[in-house]
Amino acid sequence: MSTASTIRAARAFKRADYGYGDEQTWGPVTDPRDPRYEPTQDDEDATEAEQAMRDCEETLGRAQRALDGWQIDAAIDLMAEAARDLLAVAEAMKEAR
Incomplete structure (x- = not known):
């Protein structure tokens, strides 16, 4: 998966949980299904x-x-x-x- 695809997937994943808005307010990445999760x-x-x-x-x-x-x-x-x-x-x- 390219970097751009990873970013799009992460944003879509978070929007599903938190809705649209400022990505900085989403909090820490704690869900292992989130592509940004480490x-x-x-x-x-x-x-x-x-x-x-x-x-x-x-x-x-x-x-x-x-x-x-x-x-x-x-x-x-x-x-x-x-x-x-x-x-x-x-x-x-x-x-x-």
Whole structure:
């Protein structure tokens, strides 16, 4: 997207929320859908947590397939792995706060 297109998209986005007027009165950009939005550390933390949850879901999917194949020990190991990984990310995020 060109710079001009980005500016037009940002203005249209803000007009939808605030109406026409002085763009300086619109306040800070806090909506991630706004093209002018710049991620903060909180966004990066949330992205890391979401990735950890997706990884956990993938591991749990493998555990489900192991259960479907009656591989109980493998399923238990995979479920424990998913729980450990998710807990590690949660603890790291907690310490970062």
